[in-house]
Amino acid sequence: MTQTPHPDQQYIDALLSNDSIVLDEMYKKYSGKIKNMIVQNSGTPTDAADIFQEALLAIYQKAKQHSFVLTCPLDAYLYLICKNRWINELKKRSNSKVTFTDTEGYNLGEDTFNDAAITMNGLERKKLLEQKLKELGEGCRNVLQLSWSGKTMEEVAQALNNTYGYIRKKKSECMAKLIALVKQSPQYTQLQW
Amino acid sequence: MNTINYETIEQYLNGELDGEALQAFEQQLTTDAALATEVALYRNIQHELKQSQQYQDEEDALTGTLTALGKQHFLPPPVKKAGVRRLWWTITAAAAVILFFIINPLSKSHVTNEQLFAQYAVPENLPAAQRGNAVDSLSIKAAQLYNSKAYAEALPLLDSIVQQQPGQPQLQLAIGICRLYTGDYTNSIKNFDELSTGQHIYKNEAIYWKALVYLKQNKKEECIATLKLIPDHEAAKKLLKQL
Numbered sequence: 001m002t003q004t005p006h007p008d009q010q011y012i013d014a015l016l017s018n019d020s021i022v023l024d025e026m027y028k029k030y031s032g033k034i035k036n037m038i039v040q041n042s043g044t045p046t047d048a049a050d051i052f053q054e055a056l057l058a059i060y061q062k063a064k065q066h067s068f069v070l071t072c073p074l075d076a077y078l079y080l081i082c083k084n085r086w087i088n089e090l091k092k093r094s095n096s097k098v099t100f101t102d103t104e105g106y107n108l109g110e111d112t113f114n115d116a117a118i119t120m121n122g123l124e125r126k127k128l129l130e131q132k133l134k135e136l137g138e139g140c141r142n143v144l145q146l147s148w149s150g151k152t153m154e155e156v157a158q159a160l161n162n163t164y165g166y167i168r169k170k171k172s173e174c175m176a177k178l179i180a181l182v183k184q185s186p187q188y189t190q191l192q193w
Numbered sequence: 194m195n196t197i198n199y200e201t202i203e204q205y206l207n208g209e210l211d212g213e214a215l216q217a218f219e220q221q222l223t224t225d226a227a228l229a230t231e232v233a234l235y236r237n238i239q240h241e242l243k244q245s246q247q248y249q250d251e252e253d254a255l256t257g258t259l260t261a262l263g264k265q266h267f268l269p270p271p272v273k274k275a276g277v278r279r280l281w282w283t284i285t286a287a288a289a290v291i292l293f294f295i296i297n298p299l300s301k302s303h304v305t306n307e308q309l310f311a312q313y314a315v316p317e318n319l320p321a322a323q324r325g326n327a328v329d330s331l332s333i334k335a336a337q338l339y340n341s342k343a344y345a346e347a348l349p350l351l352d353s354i355v356q357q358q359p360g361q362p363q364l365q366l367a368i369g370i371c372r373l374y375t376g377d378y379t380n381s382i383k384n385f386d387e388l389s390t391g392q393h394i395y396k397n398e399a400i401y402w403k404a405l406v407y408l409k410q411n412k413k414e415e416c417i418a419t420l421k422l423i424p425d426h427e428a429a430k431k432l433l434k435q436l
Contacts, residue, residue, distance in 0.1 A: 015255065018251070018254050020258050020262070023258060024265075031266040046267070048267050049263035049264070049267035052263065052267070056259055057255070057256065061252075064244070064248055065241075065244055125241065129242055130242075133242060148243035168204075172199040172200040172202065172203040173199065173200075175199055175202075176199040182234075193233070193234055193237055
């Protein structure tokens with residue numbers, strides 16, 4: 001069944017098309033609540049700006065990878081993502097139990113919680129993968145990134161002055177190394193793959 | 194558990210296995226859960242990083258817009274801070290101002306336009322995207338020069354980037370600022386005027402900087418009239434009060 005998009009879908013579309021006018025409107029509408037929530041819970045306006053931006057980028061990535069139809073108000077959804085992300089950040093910073101004051105009291109359905117959790121998971125997974133890709137040596141990174149650039153493996157081999165067989169073997173070795181790095185990280189078991 | 198052969202996984206995902214080899218691998222996938230998990234992980238990680246790489250440029254552009262909006266909506270307007278090294282100079286200057294008021298109590302003017310300009314003209318740094326093509330390496334160089342306030346040197350590079358890739362309001366704003374600092378006030382105002390007619394987030398910033406060009410030229414009335422066009426701009430509001 002096709003889902004009917006919520007009118008706030010316009011903001012998801014604005015993220016996809018980088019429409020600064022509509023995005024400005026969205027910041028005007030939602031930044032105040034997020035700023036209050038973070039500043040009231042040991043954060044600074046800069047923390048609030050970073051968390052808000054991360055949440056929007058996570059929504060953008062989700063919309064880019066899967067066709068994302070917003071069926072609830074963006075307000076509550078965004079608030080939930082920012083809140084969870086900020087609680088995680090506070091835990092990282094304090095290494096102890098976090099007390100959180102929430103004055104908004106949104107009445108959210110289970111679907112919204114699940115959706116927000118998936119979006120957060122996507123964001124954390126992307127961060128981890130990009131970090132581990134950086135940790136690979138330059139040689140491996142070159143082979144992998146060239147192979148993902150739309151070139152055929154023959155073209156990649158040609159670009160790197162090597163044989164097709166060698167590059168295919170090298171690519172699979174690099175992927176094995178990357179997978180091992182990802183699995184060794186503490187976040188691996190906490191994320192959904 | 195068998196050792197995982199990643200080259201076979203690569204061949205399988207590329208559709209390069211056929212005949213008996215394919216049948217054997219698919220059979221193994223149904224009985225070896227560890228292999229099946231590894232194939233799924235290989236596929237998902239590769240898919241995610243490939244996608245992320247493919248829309249990196251778009252994501253960088255969006256990040257630029259969001260960063261600018263974040264500064265505008267979350268942070269207080271920038272105010273130039275006096276450096277520690279200038280502390281004695283600041284104390285001496287403050288003492289002189291107090292003395293001036295004691296000696297000359299009828300005087301209204303306590304901060305010069307030049308001082309106001311120094312306080313309110315605080316250009317934002319340009320981000321330097323780090324990839325590999327020719328325009329990007331030019332962008333990095335231009336951003337380095339601009340951010341280190343070498344405006345005369347940054348100007349031709351910024352001009353060249355905008356000619357190659359038009360429609361970048363942040364860079365157009367930087368060009369106007371370079372012209373202001375190199376004394377080309379007429380063209381600086383022209384830049385800001387063009388920028389202020391477009392639909393983008395740097396519109397108000399362009400009007401603000403146009404007002405600063407007037408301030409720099411001691412054209413107080415024009416400066417005030419221009420600042421009044423942007424009643425929601427935090428720095429503009431503060432400057433208006435001081436004028």
